[in-house]
Amino acid sequence: MSKMPNYVSTTNACKLCKPLGASLAFRGIEGAVPFLHGSQGCATYMRRYIISHFNEPIDIASSSLGEKHAVYGGSANLKMGLKNVTAKYKPQLIGVATTCLTETIGDDVKMILAEYKDEFHTGIDDPLIISVSTPSYSGTHMEGFNAALKGVVEQLANGGEQNETINILPGFISAADLRYLKELLQDFGIAATVLPDYSETLDGEALNEYPLIPKGGTPLSSIRNMGRAKLTIECGRTFSGETAGSQLLKLFTVPLTRVGLPIGIRETDRFMDVVSEAAGIEIPEKYRSARGRLVDAMVDGHKYIFGKRAVVYGEEDLVVGLTAFLAEIGIKPVLCASGGKSGNMKESIANVLEGLGCEMPEVHENVDFYDIEERASDLDLDLLVGHSKGYSFARRQNIPLIRVGFPIHDRIGGQRLLHIGYHGAQQLFDTITNTIIAKKQDDSDVGYSYM
């Protein structure tokens, strides 16, 4: 999909840069420190951006390249940085992501890391070092996120005799989603490796001591075993190219099942069926009754929202899941947009809408908020569904914004939003429906006290 019309400039982008996604993914590994090989500003900007969502410290190290390194290469700084991080943080893993600077000057990171290991590794307590190529000019934060996971799996996982665990690659979901997912797997009684898992590292408790590295994250031992799992469930319908899941299949023949993000009823049904089959047990009562209550609630609320018209934007897989859910509850997604450009969003949306009697919305990849607003100006909208960055658009249109995903910069608790599963769908449903009710109530001259 191309932009419509084809503007050259970008205004208010609907995407973030690649190393940010990699940093988040690395943050979801136990004992890991994300490390950007580039100029100091990248790490600082991204930290600030991530902090404003999670309200949690996130230390991202940097090789802090200066002018001379651009000329002579960043090797020395990268090594010094790794050494310093190792000394101060005593990490189990350092996740090195490149930036456009180091990619452009042509640093051979793999080689530098090999040298570094030769030079500095003592054999005792040396951190693992993973590297991933993430120049900002070749993809969005989602590509960076997925690339980091792929890198981790390729560089860490081992094959061997199959065990009884499954791998879950849940995609870029919230900390609350991850907690929910882990509880769900526990309720199924199934041993699973969820990668990444920043549910604690980016949503931690109040502490007495500043943590060198926050506790939590996917254990390295589990990641090593991912090559021996009996199944990988990878959430996402818009992948293009190799992923952690496909590499686990290719390198270690771990069977791969791809499902969408479990958002809404049908996508959750699919996910639950896969998990249930893998676990060899029925879906537990807790989830069946949650589904029953969800359907009951959808019926209770359906009239308030029928036919409302929504724009959905954000990461492609999130947009696909949310679009499916909106259609399930009778809201018309009229425009689905992303700054990403996998090329797969339209087809994925067509797939998840099948059988719902919902007209196909306009689907646009590789767009910014200027495009979205321009396109939406004659669409007669009732609500926006997406992250905080749509606020000014929503404000101008005088329609509500349902905040989901990342980033949430103008509310607290973005990391605590639950999107997935029947419980997440319930929360989304209540939020959306009540937002529409509230607007009707507040806009009315009457001020009905029953709705």
Added chain:
Amino acid sequence: MSKMPNYVSTTNACKLCKPLGASLAFRGIEGAVPFLHGSQGCATYMRRYIISHFNEPIDIASSSLGEKHAVYGGSANLKMGLKNVTAKYKPQLIGVATTCLTETIGDDVKMILAEYKDEFHTGIDDPLIISVSTPSYSGTHMEGFNAALKGVVEQLANGGEQNETINILPGFISAADLRYLKELLQDFGIAATVLPDYSETLDGEALNEYPLIPKGGTPLSSIRNMGRAKLTIECGRTFSGETAGSQLLKLFTVPLTRVGLPIGIRETDRFMDVVSEAAGIEIPEKYRSARGRLVDAMVDGHKYIFGKRAVVYGEEDLVVGLTAFLAEIGIKPVLCASGGKSGNMKESIANVLEGLGCEMPEVHENVDFYDIEERASDLDLDLLVGHSKGYSFARRQNIPLIRVGFPIHDRIGGQRLLHIGYHGAQQLFDTITNTIIAKKQDDSDVGYSYM
């Protein structure tokens, strides 16, 4: 506490009537049908009122007294009603609550029920019949709720050898609260009887067949055993007179521990300590980490809400719990109001505020919304916290209403609001803080996209 000033008339009452509370309590018992002995209108009005909150069917039978019964007594209709309900619903229990009509005409319900049993009970599949005196003119729905529980316990529970279960009398909380409470008890691995339990009966799944009586509710067998429990935990600080808990102590010497509704951190801490001690195990990690995240979130959000001024209204125990929580997070409760008149609200509030450095708010029992608005008009408010009935007040004042408790008539999912425990406090905190942030953002000329 008396009204201020002492108006004779009531405008927009901040309470409901006694039989409504009894009906809700009866609805929380497995296989039970609530039955109002009075005119048809009472049952119908209350059903409608309850339906608008729960969005669930609630069948409340009525003896449908007519004019002649007011003269000759309602005995025949009561019996016929019981017979018909038995025939149609095949209930395990019928909970008969009187109304002002039958109390005023002087029906001796206990005697009528004794006659009825003599006349109609076959010994096979006869429902238990419980009765409770609930004239609208002597107390609010909370008194009716508590009276029904007391009646149930007195008329059903048996003594005997102590077992390992505990009784929990959680007070009038939401269906989500009840589900949460049951999961919590399960996580503690403690066998407990929660009375009442309308978590399923008033928040059920979509169904294929209309249920004669919705599934769920506290099992009769458990209620019978309540006299043998090793402990009763009764939530509520404002009880006046005998309660189910005090009767279990008096009749069966079940030790009684009274705590407030577990709302906010400190009241939840108290509750968790009591449960933990009863269970003989530490508080599970899930709850400890939820508390840690809650404190972390409270810190993250504290500046948005510090010093905001709130009015809290509703049932006395709910008001006490919410007031405590608001003070914990730095919001000033300036006026706490209830239509109830236990006489204990002020002292209870003083107790829960102790050590929080919070000025004592105005506390008023036995007031209506006219009183509240009049009193609040010079209090310079930032928000209201209470049920839906404060909407018109909030609208006039142009301040947000944080909807909690019962009834929620202008939103969906009132039954799904979580108030209790650390998780409930987290949801309340996020809701309150984000509501205040949203107002600031929307009211601002700038329309900041970071807050």
Added chain:
Amino acid sequence: MEPLHVLKEREPQIHRKGEAPFSIECNKDSLAGAVSQRACVFCGSRVVLYPIADALHLVHGPIGCAVYTWDIRGALSSGPELHRLSFSTDLQEIDVIFGGEKKLYKALIELIDRHQPKAAFVYSTCIVGLIGDDMEAVCKQVEKEKSIPVLPVMSEGFKGNKRAGYEAACSAMTRLVGTGDISGISKHSINILGDFNLAGEIWLIREYFNRIGVEVVANITGDGRIEDIKRSHGAALNVVQCSGATMDLATMMKKRFGIPNIRVSYFGVEDMAEALYEVARFFKDDEMLEKARELVRMELSTLLPELQKYKTALAGKKAAIYVGGAFKAFSLVKAFRLIGMKVVMVGSQTGTREDYEELEEITDEGTIIIDDANPLELSAIIREKDVDIFVGGVKERPIAYKLGVAFCDHNHERKEMLAGFHGMLNFAREVYGSVMSPVWQFVPRRVSEEKE
């Protein structure tokens, strides 16, 4: 399919068209223990008088009766909104023992001083009769002191059903009618009775009447005003909607002031058109009749094309109707027919034998006609007839929803204007918006069908 759960005593109140000669019992007291959807006398009175927006409505009784009727309806006012407040004497035990007259007196004085209403209605509740309060005397006393009409409404809940409440309300209004100045009223003038201005409907109806040259003297009671009701005897005709709510008042006005009345309905295009024609015919004014025809033509010429979209989608879907008064049911049957839907059940809380006979006449074979139904019966019928949408009030809503059936609120709580030509479009839209929602594919009823 499981059989309909019907108590033996209830059988005579249910009729299946075509299965037997028509016969139905009705206007009976609700059966004890049957969980009727009916309310009480008090409810009937409140329904009728509630929309009078400049009057004080004081409920004399314990708090329940007042609080359950607080601002629960979609009855709009173009001016004062006193009707949206809930006033009560909140009787306490001590009042029950020693009597509530003094409290009532003080409450009335206090509230009249505070709100300066144009009149006060005082509703008696179950126990007021029992404790022997002389409401009449208190009202008279206050009326004298405050110089506004203070009208007792004898609405003790147990003294009959909702219908009795209508009578009590009409009887209270009777005291107002005839006390105002009727000079300057056009000879082509009417009162609108039995429309409660839900979502502003009466404004639309008044506009129609204005367009055909008819003056509306009083709204009784939607967006009602005391002064209008006082002079309503100056109208040439009473136009009465709804089965029974305000008929008693019309009857009285005929008796006392010789004002004839006609019964109409504003729901559905035939009935709406017929209402205008009947009024025009009454005035024997050809110009008016032509205007009415022109109005109907105009409205239909925009309405019908717009309806087509909904009709196409809804054709063949099945509806069940259960409403308070049977008169509304007639219109609904026709309205559904207009959008291509089949009515498979129709019932009411308070229909008369004549009402049910008429329903029998206008419905199709196999349609179930039911009086004073209860949740179990309604749910069994929903399943038996595989209903797509249920029309009723809030009490019926969860029954439909629990079983996965669409719903249209056609009662006093609704926020949608369903009357008139424009209302017909709203009705179609609302039915469409519920029936066509994708949520039904997830309800067990539909899921199990698919599996079959």
Added chain:
Amino acid sequence: MEPLHVLKEREPQIHRKGEAPFSIECNKDSLAGAVSQRACVFCGSRVVLYPIADALHLVHGPIGCAVYTWDIRGALSSGPELHRLSFSTDLQEIDVIFGGEKKLYKALIELIDRHQPKAAFVYSTCIVGLIGDDMEAVCKQVEKEKSIPVLPVMSEGFKGNKRAGYEAACSAMTRLVGTGDISGISKHSINILGDFNLAGEIWLIREYFNRIGVEVVANITGDGRIEDIKRSHGAALNVVQCSGATMDLATMMKKRFGIPNIRVSYFGVEDMAEALYEVARFFKDDEMLEKARELVRMELSTLLPELQKYKTALAGKKAAIYVGGAFKAFSLVKAFRLIGMKVVMVGSQTGTREDYEELEEITDEGTIIIDDANPLELSAIIREKDVDIFVGGVKERPIAYKLGVAFCDHNHERKEMLAGFHGMLNFAREVYGSVMSPVWQFVPRRVSEEKE
């Protein structure tokens, strides 16, 4: 108490007053791997130029640099809000290979046509230099075609630190200064440099200057306008706030136009008063000085009593300060003193040796002075000094919060006006609102203290 985790290389950048003769290293490159709180050259340029509201700010580079600086600051405009949009050329792999000049040209034309800005700033980012785009040439070309200033800002991120970005920004503005018409400017006129109008602060400062009879020619850059900057060389004096952000511009203006400058701070009552006095003294105008004194008297007479409440509550509480520029730190030290609090740590990202010397002078014994700190150091100091409130920017916030310490945002994201006399009250209020929150009693730090 665990020891401060300090990397050996970092030790020279930390000084404890009183423990040794003063010595500190600063203005060094950030240590690789140390998780500096610093940003980059690009960031410095964006900070300075961002508030110019009628200019187009186009970031030439990959998307990150633009998107992370989109509408992130509290810098208000009284008119156009072009600065709140985030423009980028969003360079792609193909641009990196074949060069981005053409894309830059097209983007500029497109955006200038769309928004009709008064000027355009084009920011270079890390890779722009590397791929060899001739930004200067493209800008010149567009400037010619569109007849507005199109100014390259040479802000490749890696070419130094934030301070280098300030220089690049000033150097871009240099091209504007001197191109406007300066007729009619008062002899008592100034430019305000280094205030970014966070929460509208410059409006307050301008009002103060107006009250003492001083004309403000240009805001540089809070609520800034291209036309004002063009004629800013007409002012008699440059009044420069903040350590370094706009000092280069002032220096250039002194060199080129002979305009003298003074450095001031508007934070805290002493510094604010002194700023007015200094300006008055500069103009050697007794009347102006008297007006300034009168203004200060008036403001203080309302401010000081109001401050008392906060002072009482906050007396003895301990503050830590870590800000971008050291100059702000001076004012904060004094401001905390005014409300009775003790400063136990003060540091900055970009302080000079002179800055740190001055901090050494004005702080108490034992105060830690730190350059270019990182989270671990900051958190260790917080704990060692048992800090009650931390003042910093958003990146420092989670460190404070995680450890249960109050926080005051004194950086560009803040929404509270902290400058001037009124700002001092806001500052006290904000410190109070964080320090006095009841939430601290629940944080582990305080809970464990209580247990001790």
